[in-house]
Amino acid sequence: MSSLGRPLRKLGFLTIGLFDEHDPRTGHEATLRIIELGEELGFDSVWLRQRHLQFGISSPLTVLAAASQRTKRIDFGTAVIPLGTENPLRLAEDLATVDLLSGGRLNPGVSVGVPLHYEDYKEHLYPDSWAQEDFSYQRVERLLHNLRGEAVSRFAGQETAVEAFSDRVQPHSPGLAARVWYGAGSLRSAEWAGQHNLNLLISSVTSADESASFDEAQLSQVERFRSLHSAGHQARVSQGLVVIPTDSASVEQAKRYREYAASRFERTLSPQGPRRMLFAPDLVGSSEEIVEKLAENRAFGEVEEVAFALPFSFGQADYEQILSDIAGALAPKLGWRPADG
Structure with missing residues (x-):
C-alpha cells in the first residue's frame, strides 16, 4: 500500500445534472439545490459537466x-x-x-477534439x-487570448454619442485566464497543458499511452x-x-x-475500444475502506x-447522503478541513 501523500487541501464534487426530458426544470432546480448543499457542507468547489443533445446540463455557465x-x-x-462546439470569443x-457575477469564483475547464457524434449534426x-x-489546441489558445484581454478588434x-467600442472582449475579468483548467485524458494532452501553464483536470477515464494500468498511466x-509546467511540483x-461512501447510507442504498459499481467493474480490467481507454473502478464502501483504496492510487497521492x-x-x-458522507466522514480522514473553519 502506498502513502496517501499530500493532505487533501481542496474538496470538490462533480455532477452531470440529469433531468427528465419531459420535465427539465425540475432537474435543473435539483442541481441548484445540490450546489447550495455543497456550500453548506463546506465543499470548496462544484463542477458541472456539459452534455450536448443528451439529458444532462448543456449550458453549465447558465446554471452557474x-x-x-x-x-x-x-x-x-x-x-x-x-x-469543438464553442466559439472562443463568445465563450x-x-x-x-x-466570473464577475460570482465574485471571481469560476474555474473554466475545457478540452478539444472532434465533438461526439459530430457527423450526425455537423450541418x-x-x-x-x-x-x-x-x-486542435489552437482553440484553447484563442480562448486564452480572449480571456487575457488581448486585442480582438481593429476598432476601439x-x-x-452613446456607443463606445472596445478592442478586447467585454466584460474583462482579471485573473480568470489563470484559472483555466485543461481536461486531459492522454499523455499528450497532459504535456500540452503543462507546456502552456494551465491547471490539469484528470478523471476516472484515461488512455493507455505507456501502460495498461490505469494508476500508472495517470501517474505518468x-x-x-x-x-513541463513553470510551477513544477x-x-x-x-x-x-x-467515490461513494456508505457511512450513513441505508441498507437499500448501499x-x-x-450493484452499480459491480456493473461497471469489468471495463476496468483492460483497455477498452480502439482508443484503448482505461477506467478506474468506482470506490464504494465505508470511509475507512475508501481511504485504504485511495492509498493504493499513486496519482491520488500526488494531488491536493x-x-x-x-x-x-x-x-x-x-446525492445528499453521498455528499454529506464525503464532507463529514471521508474528507477529514484525507486531511481536509472545511473552508468555514
Whole structure:
C-alpha cells in the first residue's frame, strides 16, 4: 500500500445534472439545490459537466450564473466544456460574465477534439464551415487570448454619442485566464497543458499511452505535466474519481451502490475500444475502506485537490447522503478541513 501523500487541501464534487426530458426544470432546480448543499457542507468547489443533445446540463455557465446568486463562497468549475462546439470569443464573454457575477469564483475547464457524434449534426452546428473547423489546441489558445484581454478588434473608441467600442472582449475579468483548467485524458494532452501553464483536470477515464494500468498511466500524466509546467511540483492538479461512501447510507442504498459499481467493474480490467481507454473502478464502501483504496492510487497521492464525481443515475436523496458522507466522514480522514473553519 502506498502513502496517501499530500493532505487533501481542496474538496470538490462533480455532477452531470440529469433531468427528465419531459420535465427539465425540475432537474435543473435539483442541481441548484445540490450546489447550495455543497456550500453548506463546506465543499470548496462544484463542477458541472456539459452534455450536448443528451439529458444532462448543456449550458453549465447558465446554471452557474443562477448558482452564483444563491451561494457566497463555493467555487464553480466546468469539467469540461468541449471547445469543438464553442466559439472562443463568445465563450470568453460568457465566462467573464459568470466570473464577475460570482465574485471571481469560476474555474473554466475545457478540452478539444472532434465533438461526439459530430457527423450526425455537423450541418446544424457549422452549416457553412463544418469541413474546415479546427478542433486542435489552437482553440484553447484563442480562448486564452480572449480571456487575457488581448486585442480582438481593429476598432476601439466612440462611434456615436452613446456607443463606445472596445478592442478586447467585454466584460474583462482579471485573473480568470489563470484559472483555466485543461481536461486531459492522454499523455499528450497532459504535456500540452503543462507546456502552456494551465491547471490539469484528470478523471476516472484515461488512455493507455505507456501502460495498461490505469494508476500508472495517470501517474505518468501528472508527472509529465508538472515536469513541463513553470510551477513544477506545485502546479495544480485535480482528480475526479467516482467515490461513494456508505457511512450513513441505508441498507437499500448501499446494496444499490455496490450493484452499480459491480456493473461497471469489468471495463476496468483492460483497455477498452480502439482508443484503448482505461477506467478506474468506482470506490464504494465505508470511509475507512475508501481511504485504504485511495492509498493504493499513486496519482491520488500526488494531488491536493479533488472533484469526486457523483454517479450519473442516482436520485437526489442518494446525492445528499453521498455528499454529506464525503464532507463529514471521508474528507477529514484525507486531511481536509472545511473552508468555514
